[in-house]
Amino acid sequence: MVNERLDNVSFLRLKTQFENVGDALINRELLRKISSYSEIYIDTSKAPIHFSEDVINLSGYNGTVKHIKYGFVEVIYRSISISLKGQRVYYFFLPSGIGGEKSRLSFATGTMINCAYRFMALFGVNFVHLGASYSGLGRRASALLKSRLRLTKMHLVRDSGTVLHLEELRLRCDGLVPDMSFGLYAKEPKSMDKDAIAFSFRVDRGEQERNSVENFVDGIVAQCSDEHPLLFISQVRRDDAFMRHLAKKYGHRPDVQFLKAMSIEETFDKYGRASAIYSNRLHSLLMGAYMGAAPVPVVDNHKDRKIISIFGDIGLAENIVNVGDLPEKKPRLAYINRRLCFDANAKLDQAVQAVFH
Template sequence: MNIKTQFENVGDALIIRELLRQIVSRSELTVDVSRCPDVFRTSIGVAELPNTSVQSAGFVSIALSMLRDRLRGDTPYYFLIPGGINGEKTLKQYLVGQANTLALSVLSLIGTRVCQTGVSYEALGDRHKRLLRARLKHFHRAMVRDAISLAYAGKHGIRADGIVPDLAFCLAPMTEAGTARNRVAFSFRADKSAATRDLLASRVIDICRHVSPDADLLFVVQVARDAPFMSDLKRQVEATLGRPVGYVECYTDIDACRRLYTSCTHLFSNRLHGLLLALCSGAKPVAVIDPVLDPKIVGVFAQIGRNDLVLDANNMSTDAMVTALQEPFEQHWDEERQQLQRFFDDLYGISATQATAPL
């Protein structure tokens, strides 16, 4: 596996860490971290993984390692990074992508099983679609994380073999003994549309008006580029409502972020993995989104049967806010965890009696 992603994004770190943990519970792993800053390597815990060779020599070294495996009669697997796939490619990016596709085709030709899971598709440009159509022909498995992505892929002739839950659902339940839940948290991005910034600020202020005065307000930054918006929003809420707002940046530490959410009753957000981290930490995740701009959130929440936790920021009533704050919350994700275990066991040809517990 060769890691390249948004390195100041706790959500990306989370799904990559969980993918690595699934792999090492079933096979040996060689992972290249040549492009990863030290803080990201620490966040995903790569140095502590068993059965793992960590290198910084680049893709060619990994490819040669897989060739040696094939010559010994072994079947190597090569996993691509999970996450959202969207947007258009520039001509330069398209040509680089074609070269990468050629490399993947060679890996497939020598018997490497190229795999990807935990992805969603939205708003792809024409070049990007052509690139994906060509690339996915060489994959052993190509899985998406929700039905909306599956339908989108089918509509545009992009291969998708089925649905496997988001890798965040690999997380085991986490509670901090004795921790009082007395915070309502907020974590937002505002980089998808200029109009989104003012709308989200207005919605957050409205929600904060209805939060009990006994609860603390907490603004959380899970992706570094969200910090300017969230810090400005903190000042707006304090100036408008006259109540203090806590502020935490936790985009470099997955477990610190989870511990933070164990002190929260709610998280209002338009960050998918912020919402899933909150869910897996016992806080109620309430998505406040533009459904057109955030179909992956709509899709993943529909997949777990929780459309009721998705609020349209364009048409959000006071009743909806109050209901989100007052209705009790309980969510189990045992079925999603089991689906993920079955997928990886099947991928590696492991029977139920051979399976071992993931990390």
């Protein structure tokens, strides 16, 4: 890929779920894509050091990253100053899942931030949002997004369900782009022996979810022979307690492990042993699939529409199982189509290239 970085400068703010390895992954992949076309400034003032280092890992890629240490005020000052010098300046909103309603306080804060964005736009700063998904947006959340979209040069979302949701709200969408995690397919994963069954679940959406997930896992474990190691992997810190509980519950089996993943590469190492991954976390499924596991989304049809939509988009709808349906036998396991994943990575490249042309 041709390096066209000289005239472009991009800004990002690391303001996300710092406990979530999946969020680190998609932001790292966005940085890697941008780095071929632009010098990068990133606001790490709110981010823990370990998270920043995980995201800002451009090993093997073009470009370097300069740190913003004094927060949003410095972002505003530097972006405007650089734009006034004649360089093209871009501000990238982070790829993420956005849903629900905003409180009155969050709405007021968001309105002030949007005013700051409008001020930056007056001086030529271009706003870009690649790889977002939206669900269940309330009135205030929709109003904030509508205001921001007036400034946004390109707004590409990561699943067809989001496209429909934005159409219902009459909010602008410029098209689809694959989830940023498909940037992984720019390189092949390392090969590892696969003898284990992996599980990774969130249960932070109510007691009913916790009970349903535990019952489902009971059903799968009952069908696993003792020769299969069981890996209970947590890549989000609020999942630790439940995954540790499951590992302890099945501790009578010959080979059961609770594995706490703290970084992107560490997470890949843990999924590398798995022949299948059962999860209701999108990036647990996609990271496991990248490492060669068959991804099985275990979903609530109302709460996990993003996962349902993305797995439908990538041709793996047949792998989806409902968490409330206790399996009489293990679901049929299909592996991700790596050719489609290489194509998805190419589409990410094309989308980022389009931003800078």
